[in-house]
Amino acid sequence: MANPTLLILAGDGIGPEVMDQVVRIIDWYGDKRDLAFDVEHDLVGGAAYDKHGTPLHDDTMAKALEADAVLLGAVGGPKYDDLDFSVKPERGLLRLRKEMDLFSNLRPAQCFDALADFSSLKKELVAGLDIMIVRELTSGVYFGEPRGIFEEGNERVGINTQRYTESEIDRVARSAFELARRRGNKVCSMEKANVMESGILWREVVQKVHDEDYPDVELSHMYADNGAMQLVRSPKQFDVIVTDNLFGDILSDCAAMLTGSLGMLPSASLGAPNANGHPKAMYEPVHGSAPDIAGQGKANPIACILSFAMALRYSFDQGDEATRLESAIEKVLADGARTADLMGPEGGTPISTTQMGDAILEAL
Amino acid sequence: MANPTLLILAGDGIGPEVMDQVVRIIDWYGDKRDLAFDVEHDLVGGAAYDKHGTPLHDDTMAKALEADAVLLGAVGGPKYDDLDFSVKPERGLLRLRKEMDLFSNLRPAQCFDALADFSSLKKELVAGLDIMIVRELTSGVYFGEPRGIFEEGNERVGINTQRYTESEIDRVARSAFELARRRGNKVCSMEKANVMESGILWREVVQKVHDEDYPDVELSHMYADNGAMQLVRSPKQFDVIVTDNLFGDILSDCAAMLTGSLGMLPSASLGAPNANGHPKAMYEPVHGSAPDIAGQGKANPIACILSFAMALRYSFDQGDEATRLESAIEKVLADGARTADLMGPEGGTPISTTQMGDAILEAL
Numbered sequence: 001m002a003n004p005t006l007l008i009l010a011g012d013g014i015g016p017e018v019m020d021q022v023v024r025i026i027d028w029y030g031d032k033r034d035l036a037f038d039v040e041h042d043l044v045g046g047a048a049y050d051k052h053g054t055p056l057h058d059d060t061m062a063k064a065l066e067a068d069a070v071l072l073g074a075v076g077g078p079k080y081d082d083l084d085f086s087v088k089p090e091r092g093l094l095r096l097r098k099e100m101d102l103f104s105n106l107r108p109a110q111c112f113d114a115l116a117d118f119s120s121l122k123k124e125l126v127a128g129l130d131i132m133i134v135r136e137l138t139s140g141v142y143f144g145e146p147r148g149i150f151e152e153g154n155e156r157v158g159i160n161t162q163r164y165t166e167s168e169i170d171r172v173a174r175s176a177f178e179l180a181r182r183r184g185n186k187v188c189s190m191e192k193a194n195v196m197e198s199g200i201l202w203r204e205v206v207q208k209v210h211d212e213d214y215p216d217v218e219l220s221h222m223y224a225d226n227g228a229m230q231l232v233r234s235p236k237q238f239d240v241i242v243t244d245n246l247f248g249d250i251l252s253d254c255a256a257m258l259t260g261s262l263g264m265l266p267s268a269s270l271g272a273p274n275a276n277g278h279p280k281a282m283y284e285p286v287h288g289s290a291p292d293i294a295g296q297g298k299a300n301p302i303a304c305i306l307s308f309a310m311a312l313r314y315s316f317d318q319g320d321e322a323t324r325l326e327s328a329i330e331k332v333l334a335d336g337a338r339t340a341d342l343m344g345p346e347g348g349t350p351i352s353t354t355q356m357g358d359a360i361l362e363a364l
Numbered sequence: 365m366a367n368p369t370l371l372i373l374a375g376d377g378i379g380p381e382v383m384d385q386v387v388r389i390i391d392w393y394g395d396k397r398d399l400a401f402d403v404e405h406d407l408v409g410g411a412a413y414d415k416h417g418t419p420l421h422d423d424t425m426a427k428a429l430e431a432d433a434v435l436l437g438a439v440g441g442p443k444y445d446d447l448d449f450s451v452k453p454e455r456g457l458l459r460l461r462k463e464m465d466l467f468s469n470l471r472p473a474q475c476f477d478a479l480a481d482f483s484s485l486k487k488e489l490v491a492g493l494d495i496m497i498v499r500e501l502t503s504g505v506y507f508g509e510p511r512g513i514f515e516e517g518n519e520r521v522g523i524n525t526q527r528y529t530e531s532e533i534d535r536v537a538r539s540a541f542e543l544a545r546r547r548g549n550k551v552c553s554m555e556k557a558n559v560m561e562s563g564i565l566w567r568e569v570v571q572k573v574h575d576e577d578y579p580d581v582e583l584s585h586m587y588a589d590n591g592a593m594q595l596v597r598s599p600k601q602f603d604v605i606v607t608d609n610l611f612g613d614i615l616s617d618c619a620a621m622l623t624g625s626l627g628m629l630p631s632a633s634l635g636a637p638n639a640n641g642h643p644k645a646m647y648e649p650v651h652g653s654a655p656d657i658a659g660q661g662k663a664n665p666i667a668c669i670l671s672f673a674m675a676l677r678y679s680f681d682q683g684d685e686a687t688r689l690e691s692a693i694e695k696v697l698a699d700g701a702r703t704a705d706l707m708g709p710e711g712g713t714p715i716s717t718t719q720m721g722d723a724i725l726e727a728l
């Protein structure tokens with residue numbers, strides 16, 4: 001049987017340097033675990049713009065649709081701030097999400113024991129934290145029409161449209177309930193049904209999917225503003241949170257920051273199953289391109305490596321191998337290996353991106 | 365000269381009981397400081413619905429437009445959860461905001477020294493915290509058309525419209541810059557200009573207002589998701605934050621929770637100046653109607669009393685009297701008076717809503 005295929009889009013900023021470490025891990029799986037992948041590399045974001053004048057070339061888009069999984073680094077940087085909206089690095093990412101139809105974005109907010117002190121929250125509130133945010137990723141205000149800046153009378157008006165169909169809500173709700181069954185069996189759905197009709201429909205459909213097909217999962221509903229408060233007040237009350245594209249953007253970043261270790265958090269964006277039974281999928285770290293430290297060997301590769309672990313689990317049925325990789329990372333942290341972003345007030349000497357890769361390979 | 369007029373809309377849940385304490389403070393100002401107000405009471409929210417079948421009667425709306433300031437308690441409760449969207453308690457509040465054209469919502473997130481331990485954040489990150497969030501309150505996705513739930517093909521779609529004109533952005537930006545000049549002289553504007561055209565226009569207009577009329581104020585721009593992260597990571601980096609209606613709803617609640625004492629936070633919603641030179645204005649606590657503790661004398665009246673202090677400052681040019689009231693409250697807290705919501709893990713005996721009112725009057 002042919003090897004599974006991976007398309008690597010390292011992107012901008014620290015993307016390429018953290019992805020280098022992922023490639024070493026991938027090679028290790030080929031050499032040592034008889035789990036070889038056919039890897040192809042291509043450009044996205046500013047890097048693609050520099051070469052092709054567009055943040056995602058059509059050929060790259062076609063390759064992404066063919067690959068068994070896409071691994072993405074990060075996009076964006078100050079160099080591209082003044083580009084027109086239509087060719088900004090982010091548009092490359094958004095196009096991948098939309099055309100691959102990756103409607104379910106899984107963003108774990110997990111607090112690593114060895115790093116609980118890094119949270120700005122009191123340790124007892126975050127130690128052992130393990131939330132999974134399921135963010136709808138292909139609709140809502142990110143993609144709704146009409147949109148744009150228009151003339152109206154003698155001034156301009158900026159317009160975007162929040163828009164959700166029943167089937168869009170239905171499918172992401174299902175993915176949240178499925179996940180909950182494999183975790184704490186609890187889902188909290190967040191919207192602003194007290195103010196927005198799209199939120200009313202959201203709440204209604206989530207409730208219906210629950211009542212018809214997942215009555216065994218505990219479901220609650222919360223207004224998104226209260227959700228932000230509750231995340232800060234006592235995050236451990238949550239298991240799975242399901243919410244729309246825009247609320248998910250904000251609430252997942254808020255939740256990620258609670259853990260205090262943004263350089264540690266992976267994400268998976270999943271679509272409908274392929275012919276091979278696995279979902280179309282893209283994996284990427286939650287952190288951005290961090291242009292301020294790019295190219296200095298300071299970046300923490302763990303979020304990107306953990307994104308590959310998610311790929312092993314969700315795209316390749318290799319849950320045990322994913323756990324092996326996650327455990328190796330926990331061991332390395334417990335042993336005290338720290339990149340610059342993980343330096344506490346006590347100080348110490350940070351290791352480089354490559355040295356962190358070395359340590360993880362060693363632990364494997 | 366006639367006394368200034370106040371319209372009191374105590375609303376639902378704990379609204380009436382906290383407002384009772386505000387009335388005692390108002391009376392004290394009339395008796396002791398020769399600062400008498402003509403006070404009228406009326407209904408809003410569920411209370412208005414119960415009597416009139418609408419969460420805000422037209423007569424009440426007319427009175428609100430006439431009054432020098434409106435003091436609002438809180439609206440909503442489980443009893444009204446199944447009402448039609450158009451008559452939910454929240455609609456009363458939203459109608460007041462819209463018809464009074466209260467475009468600038470000031471939400472201070474302040475951490476009281478005596479209460480710094482209550483934050484879920486580490487004490488050093490929040491002690492002395494003093495952020496002012498300026499939230500646009502009369503436009504955006506809260507009011508944009510088209511909106512509703514429509515049939516489309518053989519399913520329904522929920523639609524809301526985010527919409528900002530240049531002049532709407534201009535006026536709220538000005539109010540933020542004006543405030544910043546009287547504080548730390550720093551404004552951070554938040555939107556999602558990387559994804560939404562309305563955010564692009566927002567950023568452009570805020571920058572233009574700055575460059576033309578407030579070049580002395582330090583201005584920065586931040587994506588709203590990063591804003592949520594930064595609020596959790598190191599809130600003291602902010603002075604004034606200006607943002608739209610929906611982002612403001614979520615980010616201000618997030619910021620409020622950072623202080624750990626939601627029962628302490630007031631807000632002011634300001635519009636264009638009246639004939640008398642003062643803005644149309646409504647003042648209300650940030651906390652909600654807290655139906656779980658309503659009617660038990662447990663509620664903390666301080667947020668509502670501090671909202672009246674904001675009225676003294678912004679509507680009646682009584683900054684010194686506002687400070688007097690705020691200092692009295694600080695003293696009472698420093699002396700150890702605590703309502704139930706302010707009980708720490710050490711325990712102690714909480715005082716009642718009325719006893720907190722007594723203590724503040726005593727300190728005055």
Ligand SMILES: CC(C)[C@H](C(=O)O)[C@@H](O)C(=O)O
Nearest residue numbers: 076090093094249558559589
């Ligand atoms: C880069 C940006 C377009 C993106 C988003 O807003 O979705 C990012 O913030 C994210 O959360 O993945």
Ligand SMILES: CC(C)[C@H](C(=O)O)[C@@H](O)C(=O)O
Nearest residue numbers: 194195225440454457458613
């Ligand atoms: C009650 C609700 C309509 C309101 C809002 O969403 O604006 C509240 O959350 C607030 O922040 O004042």
